[in-house]
Amino acid sequence: MLTKRLIACFDIKNGMVTKAHKFQDNIDIDTAENVARRIYEDQIDEIIFYDITASFEKRKIDLETVRKVAKHVFVPFTVGGGIRNLDDMYEVLKAGAGKISIDSMAVRNPGIIREGAMAFGRQCIVLSMQVKRVEKTFRIPSGYEIAIDGARVFTGIDAVEWAKKGEELGAGEICVNSIDQDGTHSGYDIEITSLISRNVNIPVIASGGAGKPEHVAEVFTKTGASAAIISSMLYSPRMDRNYSVKEIKDKLVEYKIPVRPWIENYNI
Amino acid sequence: MLRMVLFLNPVNSSCERSVFMIGVIDYKAGNAPSVLNALHKLNVPSELISSPRDISTVKGIILPGVGSAGATMDSLRKMGFLDVLEEKVLNDGVPFLGICIGLQILFDHSEEGDTECLGWIPGNVRRFPEDKVRVPQIGWNEVKFIRNHAVISGLNESEFFYFVNSYYVTSANEEVVLARTQYGVDFCSMISYKNIFGAQFHIEKSGVMGLRLLKNFSMIAEGVLC
Numbered sequence: 407m408l409t410k411r412l413i414a415c416f417d418i419k420n421g422m423v424t425k426a427h428k429f430q431d432n433i434d435i436d437t438a439e440n441v442a443r444r445i446y447e448d449q450i451d452e453i454i455f456y457d458i459t460a461s462f463e464k465r466k467i468d469l470e471t472v473r474k475v476a477k478h479v480f481v482p483f484t485v486g487g488g489i490r491n492l493d494d495m496y497e498v499l500k501a502g503a504g505k506i507s508i509d510s511m512a513v514r515n516p517g518i519i520r521e522g523a524m525a526f527g528r529q530c531i532v533l534s535m536q537v538k539r540v541e542k543t544f545r546i547p548s549g550y551e552i553a554i555d556g557a558r559v560f561t562g563i564d565a566v567e568w569a570k571k572g573e574e575l576g577a578g579e580i581c582v583n584s585i586d587q588d589g590t591h592s593g594y595d596i597e598i599t600s601l602i603s604r605n606v607n608i609p610v611i612a613s614g615g616a617g618k619p620e621h622v623a624e625v626f627t628k629t630g631a632s633a634a635i636i637s638s639m640l641y642s643p644r645m646d647r648n649y650s651v652k653e654i655k656d657k658l659v660e661y662k663i664p665v666r667p668w669i670e671n672y673n674i
Numbered sequence: 675m676l677r678m679v680l681f682l683n684p685v686n687s688s689c690e691r692s693v694f695m696i697g698v699i700d701y702k703a704g705n706a707p708s709v710l711n712a713l714h715k716l717n718v719p720s721e722l723i724s725s726p727r728d729i730s731t732v733k734g735i736i737l738p739g740v741g742s743a744g745a746t747m748d749s750l751r752k753m754g755f756l757d758v759l760e761e762k763v764l765n766d767g768v769p770f771l772g773i774c775i776g777l778q779i780l781f782d783h784s785e786e787g788d789t790e791c792l793g794w795i796p797g798n799v800r801r802f803p804e805d806k807v808r809v810p811q812i813g814w815n816e817v818k819f820i821r822n823h824a825v826i827s828g829l830n831e832s833e834f835f836y837f838v839n840s841y842y843v844t845s846a847n848e849e850v851v852l853a854r855t856q857y858g859v860d861f862c863s864m865i866s867y868k869n870i871f872g873a874q875f876h877i878e879k880s881g882v883m884g885l886r887l888l889k890n891f892s893m894i895a896e897g898v899l900c
Contacts, residue, residue: 408807408815408857409834449881451814451836477711482836482879502707504740504879527741529810529838578810578838607804609812632813666814666834674716674885 409664410626411451411633412651413611414640416441418457418487421471425642426589435641439474445640446479448651451666453479454507454532454581454635457487467494469501476502484532495522499530507581509534510554513561513568516575523576532611533577537565537598538585550598557585565598566605573606580606581635584614591617591638591645594625603630611635619649619657626663694896697723697732701749705878709738709773712878712885718892726758734895735759735768738878739775740838743799744787746775756792764794767869769895777865777872778843786841795867796846802839807858810840817853817863817875824899825871825890826852833883835863835875842874 416423416438423441424432435441442453455475457467467488476483485498486507495506506526512519512533522531536557542549550565569580582602584595594612603610609632612625616636625634639649655665696713700706700722713720723729737759739746750756763770772780779791784799791799802809814834819826842861845851853864855874863874871891877884893899 408811408813408837411813446881476708477714480712480715480879480885481881482838482876496702499705500707502711504705504708504876525741527745529812529840530740579812607808608810609808632808669882672882674882674889 407664409666410631410658412622412654412665413452413454413633413635414445414450415454415456415613415635415637418455418468418471419459421468423641425638425644433643435643438471439478441641442475443478445651446481447672449668449672450481450651452482452484452633454484454486456507457485459487467498469497472498472501472503486532486534491518492521492525495526495530499526505530505532505578507532507534509536512572513552513554513563516571519572519575519577523578528576528578531577532579532581533569533572534581534583535565535568535572536583536585537595539595539598548598548601550601553585566601569602569606573608577608579609579611581611581613583635587615589638590615593617593621594634596625596628599625599631600629609633617645619654622654623658623661623663626658627661694719695732696720696734696736696892696895697729698736698738699755700724701746701753701755705738705740705773705876709736709878712888713892716885716889716892718889724753726754729758729762733768734892735762735770737770737772737776739773739778741775742786743775743778743784743791743841744789746779747789747791760792763870769869769891770871771877771891772870772872773877774839774874777874778841780865780870780872781843781845784841794870795850795865795872797844799841799843801841803858811837811857813837815855815857815875817855819853819864820851823852823866824894825866825887827890827899828886829883835873835877835880835884837863837875839874
């Protein structure tokens with residue numbers, strides 16, 4: 407049986423993992439390489455790494471950090487931030503990433519999803535979307551609007567429509583990040599995660615809001631999400647306590663959610 | 675759970691190691707750098723191979739793969755790999771490991787883009803039933819080994835590996851099937867036939883179990899495990 411995935415997500419700035427609250431007030435944790443190595447050894451299922459300022463500073467992604475992380479991580483590794491075209495995608499894959507996450511750039515130029523899928527296979531392309539709860543209107547029937555550029559710019563695009571379009575254009579997965587829940591540690595946005603997973607037939611990743619293992623269990627129980635992003639609860643110094651991957655998986659097992667079993671000896 | 679009992683001899687012949695080399699075919703669309711990273715982690719001498727010329731010295735060949743069957747066949751053809759691969763693997767018996775698309779193109783034909791493949795293993799490549807499951811399959815799924823083989827030494831009868839695929843192989847010859855997995859259908863997730871191995875899952879992205887499998891293949895290629 408295909409198991410539900412736990413994905414550790416890191417924001418990277420100048421080669422360091424940094425933790426923000428509502429996209430502000432960053433605290434540096436450690437080097438990307440060290441954090442990635444620790445979480446890999448903690449048996450995480452997958453890792454995503456966003457070069458958070460690449461897009462904003464209009465520079466290319468930090469390939470050196472991608473290379474360093476890829477040398478130590480033997481689980482799927484996705485990279486996002488500052489990817490503008492096929493050449494950027496190829497550079498990131500060559501540096502050792504397995505998938506590419508595109509967000510604001512896909513809204514500006516949806517063709518990049520199709521181009522990326524044609525060139526590298528749709529499994530390589532993760533369409534990441536920042537969604538904000540808004541009033542339901544004729545233009546935004548789902549009540550969730552897509553924002554871009556670090557959730558600073560609103561697009562007038564309906565989240566469910568965008569997810570369906572992303573699938574049609576060739577995205578292999580859709581990551582739904584709730585702007586409202588992000589940094590609150592109060593649980594995922596169940597409504598939009600459920601809505602999008604019912605409307606597409608590709609895997610959906612829930613993101614934003616996880617603060618304790620019960621939140622992860624909730625999103626897997628109440629929505630069709632295939633994977634959940636966890637971040638603060640793993641390593642943020644702002645949290646009352648952090649959780650190991652094993653603690654989270656033990657909780658999921660209690661809820662009868664299928665997960666990759668814990669391996670006693672994780673050394674080679 | 676039944677543990678496969680097969681103890682491995684440590685690799686200790688340093689003079690042999692200097693000439694031993696695994697070649698990872700790099701056809702620009704694949705996940706070759708990830709496979710190379712995994713081999714380096716295992717201290718297995720290995721290199722990327724982007725020209726058929728460089729294949730003559732290697733003792734084992736890995737064909738990684740992401741993307742589509744058609745694009746992979748086109749790249750291998752354009753880069754001149756088809757004849758040399760056939761000669762090395764089918765005639766000379768050099769151990770070969772295909773990963774993901776690298777497994778699929780070993781069969782006769784793929785539904786993906788109606789692609790004629792290598793035809794080394796009788797059978798076809800089909801799409802997962804979209805009315806039953808999300809396609810692509812992405813994630814860790816259970817691999818059940820249905821017979822024993824040196825390549826799975828140290829692994830349990832059932833292990834979890836990371837899959838990313840929209841298509842799966844159906845073997846005309848049940849004897850080549852080494853493992854099976856469930857996703858909408860019960861499909862063949864690993865094969866072994868003489869010197870040819872293939873895994874539908876991403877060995878290089880499957881944590882320590884993937885690394886163990888890769889290590890076993892490397893030892894088979896080196897001749898220290900059989």
